[in-house]
């Protein structure tokens with residue numbers, strides 16, 4: 001069957017298309033609207049319909065709205081209750097519920113020809129659960145059962161789901177944690193307390209945690225606890241009593257880093273309790289994770305190392321954008337479609353060489369097409385990186401989810417420590433945040449340990465071997481870790497070829513890889529976005545399809 005999945009309600013509006021069990025396309029609305037995360041995550045901006053992403057999914061597949069068997073919506077308003085009943089302070093929540101109730105009408109207006117009766121509500125956390133458990137190669141897509149944990153801020157009236165998908169793709173829910181107890185909202189509260197944007201900047205808190213000591217762990221352990229039934233309690237925390245509230249942009253102190261470290265550590269401890277409870281109950285070998293908290297790659301590595309599961313698989317679009325895909329997979333599985341596993345994150349827009357060349361000609365830019373016999377664009381990029389240039393890399397279809405995985409990337413030499421600061425400047429990021437390495441798969445084991453290998457989606461952190469830390473200083477975080485992407489030539493031949501060319505020149509099978517965007521902007525998606533980014537940032541070379549554009553040297 002043909003199912004269009006829609007996420008429109010909490011964060012990161014997105015659309016995904018599943019045809020006969022195969023994930024065909026998926027994209028966040030921000031890549032089209034050019035507004036990061038879609039609407040701003042402030043309380044009264046309760047929704048945004050992913051109109052542009054949905055239309056593109058259909059156009060790309062040659063479908064009309066009337067061809068769809070179902071449109072899934074990753075929130076079930078019938079399960080929702082008023083915010084005050086849930087113990088939440090959220091005065092605009094009723095707007096969100098109104099919008100969800102009217103969603104079929106809105107969708108049929110946005111996609112003319114769509115029958116509103118085709119719209120199906122899928123509970124938010126079932127959609128998250130399906131996005132991981134039905135996509136992982138260690139689950140029903142491969143004829144195996146898999147446990148699933150959803151770790152989120154909030155859904156209709158819960159913040160978590162612990163369940164199992166059987167080999168046929170049917171979900172049994174073991175436990176859900178009712179609101180207001182929420183590990184995601186706890187982390188969001190801390191994010192806001194530290195002067196960052198909640199529901200958006202949580203990864204900054206995770207990065208800051210590496211600079212601190214968890215000296216408030218005692219207080220946190222009293223107020224945040226797992227319970228015997230597979231759930232947990234999060235009591236209100238007087239953050240100000242631990243470290244003073246920061247205004248946006250205000251300098252943080254060691255005390256703030258200690259607070260971040262304490263919450264991070266307590267989160268890891270409670271997640272470990274939840275996973276051990278689930279594994280003890282089912283005895284299954286594999287665990288799938290989704291929900292915004294599952295983007296915490298430091299916690300994911302703890303679960304990988306200590307939970308007892310053989311495989312911990314995290315949905316790369318673990319945040320709300322992934323619920324568009326998960327809701328569609330859930331309905332397809334329920335209808336009996338045989339599901340294919342996650343095909344890779346390159347589910348967004350792509351352009352042919354001719355289309356790219358047309359854009360370059362229109363912009364009247366001097367471009368060249370490196371000789372394929374001499375290594376083509378992979379060699380040209382490696383040459384520039386080896387000479388300490390910064391490269392914008394635009395290849396194939398764009399990524400679904402928050403990570404650049406070799407399709408819309410900004411790259412640099414990992415051997416120069418100052419490249420961390422240089423890239424953070426290009427991107428307008430805080431200097432305490434790390435940048436990540438991509439590494440040839442077969443070389444990863446000698447450099448990186450503790451996290452799983454291969455690790456193709458940057459969802460875990462790894463320890464960097466001591467003898468390598470001085471060789472690749474730009475990608476080693478203050479705590480000696482790195483959030484790696486392993487690159488297998490079978491999956492990503494062009495990126496692998498570039499890495500091999502770079503290694504031939506420098507002896508390093510590693511390149512710095514961060515997402516291709518500048519401050520506050522979504523990731524580059526189209527060739528035109530790429531040219532805007534190249535035109536406005538100190539990037540030395542743009543590699544776009546088989547073409548390269550070099551920055552002209554300015555005299556003086």
Ligand SMILES: [Fe+2]
Pocket residue numbers: 010124128152153154155291292319320
């Ligand atoms: Fe969610």
